[in-house]
Amino acid sequence: MRFRRWAVNVLAAVWAVSGSMSHLSASPPRKPxxxxxxxxxxxxxxxxxxxxxxxxxxxxxxxxxxxxxxxxxxxxxxxxxxxxxxxxxxxxxxxxxxxxxxxxxxxxxxxxxxxxxxxxxxxxxxxxxxxxxxxxxxxxxxxxxxxxxxxxxxxxxxxxxxxxxxxxxxxxxxxxxxxxxxxxxxxxxxxxxxxxxxxxxxxxxxxxxxxxxxxxxxxxxxxxxxxxxxxxxxxxxxxxxxxxxxxxxxxxxxxxxxxxxxxxxxxxxxxxxxxxxxxxxxxxxxxxxxxxxxxxxxxxxxxxxxxxxxxxxxxxxxxxxxxxxxxxxxxxxxxxxxxxxxxxxxxxxxxxxxxxxxxxxxxxxxxxxxxxxxxxKGIPHETLYWRLGDQNAIRHGEWKLVQYDLNVENYPTTGVSTRKLFHLPTDLNESHDLSEKYPEKVKELESLWQEWNKQLAKPL
Known part of the structure; x- marks a missing residue:
């Protein structure tokens, strides 16, 4: 009888530990x-x-x-x-x-x-x-x-x-x-x-x-x-x-x-x-x-x-x-x-x-x-957009259409540039405007930017 009681206690302890370990293993991982x-x-x-x-x-x-x-x-x-x-x-x-x-x-x-x-x-x-x-x-x-x-x-x-x-x-x-x-x-x-x-x-x-x-x-x-x-x-x-x-x-x-x-x-x-x-x-x-x-x-x-x-x-x-x-x-x-x-x-x-x-x-x-x-597979963004007052830009794939502050070129020139088109992989410095060579690309990007622009609020 004494041995049986001891064995039951041992088994109960084992089950308790096992249950506790099972609970621990099931706990969710810490969030990063x-x-x-x-x-x-x-x-x-x-x-x-x-x-x-x-x-x-x-x-x-x-x-x-x-x-x-x-x-x-x-x-x-x-x-x-x-x-x-x-x-x-x-x-x-x-x-x-x-x-x-x-x-x-x-x-x-x-x-x-x-x-x-x-x-x-x-x-x-x-x-x-x-x-x-x-x-x-x-x-x-x-x-x-x-x-x-x-x-x-x-x-x-x-x-x-x-x-x-x-x-x-x-x-x-x-x-x-x-x-x-x-x-x-x-x-x-x-x-x-x-x-x-x-x-x-x-x-x-x-x-x-x-x-x-x-x-x-x-x-x-x-x-x-x-x-x-x-x-x-x-x-x-x-x-x-x-x-x-x-x-x-x-x-x-x-x-x-x-x-x-x-x-x-x-x-x-x-x-x-x-x-x-x-x-x-x-x-x-x-x-x-x-x-x-x-x-x-x-x-x-x-x-x-x-x-x-x-x-x-x-x-x-x-x-x-x-x-x-x-x-x-x-x-x-x-x-x-x-x-x-x-x-x-x-x-x-x-x-x-x-x-x-x-x-x-x-x-x-x-x-x-x-x-x-x-x-x-694929890419996170096909198109990204920018607007800061009358400066603006859109990057669509490898192409960027941009209108920027002219102060960057010839201070104290004021105002913003015309829309200029750049192919970024071959012209990271944005030095060669391709807008006249690719007017259809300008039209495509302009249309995409305007659709985005319609969604925006007036600046506070």
Whole structure:
């Protein structure tokens, strides 16, 4: 009897353990973390993996080495706030009127006429009717954080806390000093604070802290540097690394970029130390091209071999360094040559998180994962579109039809160009207008752009 009771107890224990193990094996896998890193006004040619040679960027280069580099990566606007509005919503920002920067920044001329200021909606921001990726990931059980530049509205109703973010450290406007000065407006949440650390390094520190505090749960971290946007301010320790660069603006730019790369390196090291390298889907882009307008360069950036600048619809304004890394899931060190756009971030990240996109969201982006892992043939986008006031462009296959700010050619010439046609694979610099040679191609692309344009809202 005593043996039988012992045997029954042993079997019960075995069944309990077995049931417990079965329960563990059936538990769903952890959802991947999402890390979106955005640089500001970065030159197309200024990273090592983009061919840059005078500014070491080992951390950012490691993302390309461990992930997928896109040679035709675009953003939906050629400057800051509109691109971010498209990024956060996954929709062309022109659909809801967020076509210009808040505050009346100049945006190009009247169609066929002279330059004019963009509409001024100072104090406004990303329309409240729009849903952000932070909203969607919060609904999916993620903790959400923003570190860095917001530029989507300074009023309380536009604060990141009201747009789906659980945590915020950074500034609300479009530019900010990198040092603690009288005009510094750094916030933690809604509280202003004094930040003595060089701002780029402070953003890296806060991103590392966010990962440490939330490493046990799925998180979305939007790390939006203001580097290498003006003002041109760098630490002496970084400047000393670039004494061989004689142009002072370029030297300061190099120091600022080096500091951002160092901060990104600390974030990537934190992911590795926390065992989250293969659990984190990482995106890296610039918000637009470098500001090389009027034959000069405002921040020392280099857009070669592209023609054009930030604030123009030429390739130099809208084609950017673009990388996606998900170790163990996407092929490391690969290159993808078909056009993609920052609007693809949201559907790609949602797919990774197992969230089904509702057609009522009307996203313009595409889930890139099946194209990158080889499970889907074809291309993500046959056609991409741009509109910034009277500047506009369409890329359809290998062809681009563009109307751009004439300041890029002969300052102080005003207005916009006529429509020009370029075959990008053979003319990346957009130097040879083929509109007269291929009038039917012009007509085809013009018709496609006009159909898209009919869907858009008036700029706010």
């Amino acid at each position: 973390n999402i890390l979106l890193i955005v640089a500001d006004d970065l030159g197309y040619a200024d990273l090592g993996f983009q061919g840059g040679a005078d500014i070491p960027t080992p951390a950012i280069d490691s993302l390309a080495a461990g992930g997928v580099r896109f040679t035709n990566g675009y953003v939906s606007g050629p400057y800051c706030s509109p691109t971010r509005a498209g990024l956060l919503t996954g929709r062309y920002q022109q659909r809801f009127g967020h076509e210009f920067n808040p505050g009346g920044n100049r945006a190009g001329g009247n169609r066929g006429g002279g330059n004019r200021p963009g509409p001024n909606f100072s104090g406004k921001g990303l329309p409240l009717e729009e849903t952000t990726f932070a909203n969607r990931f919060k609904d999916a059980g993620y903790v959400t954080g923003l570190v860095g530049k917001w530029h989507l509205g300074g009023g309380p109703e536009y604060h990141p806390f009201k747009r789906g973010f659980d945590e915020f450290f950074g500034f609300l406007g479009g530019a900010h000093t990198y040092f603690d000065k009288d005009n510094a407006e750094i916030l933690r949440g809604t509280e202003k604070l004094t930040e003595p650390t060089y701002l780029t390094q402070a953003f890296g520190r806060e991103a590392v802290s966010f990962i440490e505090r939330h490493k046990q749960e799925p998180f979305l971290l939007y790390l939006a540097f203001n580097a290498v946007h003006t003002p041109m301010e760098a630490e002496d320790s970084e400047l000393d690394k670039f004494d061989e660069i004689k142009n002072e603006t370029r030297k300061t730019y190099a120091a600022m970029l080096s500091s951002m790369d160092d901060a990104i390196g600390k974030v990537l090291s934190k992911l590795k130390d926390a065992g989250l390298e293969e659990e984190t889907l990482i995106f890296f882009i610039s918000d637009n091209g470098g500001p090389t307008m009027q034959g000069t360069t405002i921040n020392g950036s280099n857009n070669a071999p592209l023609r054009g600048s930030k604030r123009t619809t030429l390739e130099g304004g809208i084609r950017v360094p673009f990388v996606v890394q998900w170790k163990g899931k996407l092929p490391a060190g690969s290159v993808y040559n078909h056009p993609v756009i920052q609007l693809d971030f949201q559907p790609t990240a949602l797919a990774a998180a197992g969230v089904t996109v509702d057609p009522s969201w009307k996203l313009d982006g595409t889930n890139l994962l099946p194209f990158l892992d080889g499970s889907q």
